[in-house]
Amino acid sequence: MSQAPLRGGRGRALRPVGTGGTRRIRGAMAAWGDRLAGVRGVLLDISGVLYDSGEGGGVPIAGSVEAVARLKRSRLKVRFCTNESQKSRGELVALLQRLGFDISQEEVTAPAPATCQVLKERGLRPHLLVHDGVRSEFDQIDQSNPNCVVLADAGESFSYQNMNKAFQTLMELENPVLISLGKGRYYKETSGLMLDVGAYMKALEYACGIEAEVVGKPSPKFFKSALQAMGVEAHQAIMIGDDIMGDVGGAQRCGMRALQVRTGKFRPSDEYHPEVKADGYVDNLAEAVDLLLQHADK
Amino acid sequence: MSQAPLRGGRGRALRPVGTGGTRRIRGAMAAWGDRLAGVRGVLLDISGVLYDSGEGGGVPIAGSVEAVARLKRSRLKVRFCTNESQKSRGELVALLQRLGFDISQEEVTAPAPATCQVLKERGLRPHLLVHDGVRSEFDQIDQSNPNCVVLADAGESFSYQNMNKAFQTLMELENPVLISLGKGRYYKETSGLMLDVGAYMKALEYACGIEAEVVGKPSPKFFKSALQAMGVEAHQAIMIGDDIMGDVGGAQRCGMRALQVRTGKFRPSDEYHPEVKADGYVDNLAEAVDLLLQHADK
Structure with missing residues (x-):
């Protein structure tokens, strides 16, 4: 697990899980527990969460290869939900596999x-x-x-x-x-x-x-097809993405919870978006998975 | 003058000026007189009214070279008000002069x-x-x-x-x-x-x-600078254009009257636009000038 301080919503600094601390910090950790309680399925955005595309295919975001592997070893169901439309699903999966990700075509919902x-x-x-x-x-x-x-x-x-x-x-x-x-x-x-x-x-x-x-995201029909493929209800699912509107706002409108990662297209102003507030802001997918494995499905 | 039937707003058929006819038709002709009364200045859109641009520079719209000449021989003030932004004002005027138009750079308001x-x-x-x-x-x-x-x-x-x-x-x-x-x-x-x-x-x-x-059009500031250059008030001016929103709607919001020509980008559905209704629809600039010379400034 990352040793960097976790950050909750609105930039509030949290200590890493398990380090104890003052009542304020315990309270903040309890809030994560509430926010992630009952999550059984995780929808993962791909670009900006797993990797950044670019010259030569792109590069994995630090910690994301391991985070996906840990998530897939857990009891949580996982599905990839992407708006990638430059590549066929087959090409996208082949690229991600080359970058080290455990992913197959059947696990991907694409437009x-x-x-x-x-x-x-x-x-x-x-x-x-x-x-x-x-x-x-x-x-x-x-x-x-x-x-x-x-x-x-x-x-x-x-x-x-x-x-x-x-x-x-x-x-x-x-x-x-x-x-x-x-x-x-x-x-x-x-x-x-x-x-x-x-x-x-x-x-x-x-x-x-x-x-x-x-x-594609944020169409409710698209999110619902991903939930159906994963076999979980909206209230049991959480979306993890870098797009405050398409990922976070869209998933929330479908009854899901949503975390925004501070990677990919994330911009600091997203945390003060006038219309959309994520259920949590995390530095990257690795941190999201830390929190999920600690708190989800309880 | 064209022998084709004139058409008023909303597709109502009018006989050419001067042919007489039933009371209904006289009524409609009188309406043009009302609509154009007191006009002292004319703003002309260029593309789609004077000419259609294209390969080799473009082609004049039938009757428009003569219509501009007639307008400039009249007591009406004339100014060209264009959103042309592919060419410099000098290049545009040189092109129009090659096509036969009586126009100079000083007469053109351009963005x-x-x-x-x-x-x-x-x-x-x-x-x-x-x-x-x-x-x-x-x-x-x-x-x-x-x-x-x-x-x-x-x-x-x-x-x-x-x-x-x-x-x-x-x-x-x-x-x-x-x-x-x-x-x-x-x-x-x-x-x-x-x-x-x-x-x-x-x-x-x-x-x-x-x-x-x-x-540029439909910015009120832009229309006003054209009016100022022409030296007439908004209520004394009429815009002639092929764009129902940018020419007609924009000019009307500035207190001017506006005619839409059925040339250039005009589409039949423009005559049933949900928001904007021109003060008149005419087949082309030649017809607009016929009507203006008959009815304006009275």
């Missing part, structure tokens, strides 16, 4: 497979504005004569030409349907903060005068 | 010169995300160590890399200032509808959690 299900159910034929890395997920989907646009984190493929093509496709439809894989504002790569799909979703929404349908 | 004034007044040093064609307008502005971002219709320069650089610049500022040259949703080129600066403004607003300052 591209969920989108394919929506497209099939509604007979939608997408024009794809996506990264080449995720295109294979849509191989089985009819893409002729498009009657909707599917937007993912396209990265460098968010060219003016490609955005315009998506825009024109929507404007030619009588009932324009825009499906966005997540609505994240930005994420962190090793080189810095990067614009996420949500920014481009807003651009198309404004230009076309429409509202996108989001598949 | 880039107005932005330079704002930057100077407030000591702002911009990071520019603009088209190369307009960059020269900012030659006299200190661009070192930026403390704001200026966004214009950058066209192909709206790459992911350039958008990310603007985003990162804003995120590094304690008080991020984003200035957008207009907030248009899209415009029409000869090849089709194209995303305008407003879409990219929305993307950055969402990603950074900020609100942009708009220099």
Whole structure:
């Protein structure tokens, strides 16, 4: 366990679990016990919690490989719940395995497979504005004569030409349907903060005068499918993520609890967000797992 | 004058001026007289009203070269009020002159010169995300160590890399200032509808959690500077544009009247816009000028 002081909500300093101390500190520890009581399942965000993406694939966040392994050895159920939409689920898992994580495709809830299900159910034929890395997920989907646009984190493929093509496709439809894989504002790569799909979703929404349908966090349907796959109820589950809106706010609106890690895209101002307050703020996944193993499922 | 039936607001068919007819039609013609009474100055949008931009510069809209000439021979004052931000004012005027229009730089209110004034007044040093064609307008502005971002219709320069650089610049500022040259949703080129600066403004607003300052239509300050340059009061002025929100709605909020032309980016649904109703809908600038010369300043 980390020897660094733990920090509770609003920057209150806590001693590491088990060091005892004054009544104030005991009280603060008791609060963690209340906050995590009855947790049976843990949803883990991937980017910014397990690793930071970037050149050469990315780097694991310190302590996260071990934290995932400890969590999976515990009685807690674990599922990975990501908005990653640049890579196919297979590529993402292969990358994480190379970085040392114990993870398999079956444990991951990701927006591209969920989108394919929506497209099939509604007979939608997408024009794809996506990264080449995720295109294979849509191989089985009819893409002729498009009657909707599917937007993912396209990265460098968010060219003016490609955005315009998506825009024109929507404007030619009588009932324009825009499906966005997540609505994240930005994420962190090793080189810095990067614009996420949500920014481009807003651009198309404004230009076309429409509202996108989001598949991915914070859509309740998406969280619920992850809970169902894990086999726990919302009130028994906790989300751990670096996104105060998409992870924390979204999970809480579904009846889950949520911790925000101070890694990835976390910014100090998140702890004073005007609308969303996490059930706890922790320095990183390792600290979250320390707390969960101490207090959850009691 | 065009022999096609004129159309009033909400799709009501009108006969051409002077053909007489039933009382219903006379009534409708009288309404134009009411609607245009007392107009002394005319603000003309450029793109979509005078010409459609595109490959090789663009093409004049049928009848517009003559309409501008007729308007300038009349007693009405004329000023061009554009959100064009891909080209410098000099380049735009040179292009329009090549297309046959009677226009000079001094008659044009454009957002880039107005932005330079704002930057100077407030000591702002911009990071520019603009088209190369307009960059020269900012030659006299200190661009070192930026403390704001200026966004214009950058066209192909709206790459992911350039958008990310603007985003990162804003995120590094304690008080991020984003200035957008207009907030248009899209415009029409000869090849089709194209995303305008407003879409990219929305993307950055969402990603950074900020609100942009708009220099250009529909900013009241911008309209007022055009009125001032023309020397007429708002209630004596009429705007003619193809943008139901930026031209028509913006001008009306400033106390002006406004006509929408059915050229450029006009779409039939504009005539049933839930929020904005033009003082009249006309097929093109030629028809607007017919009506103005018949009814204005009486």
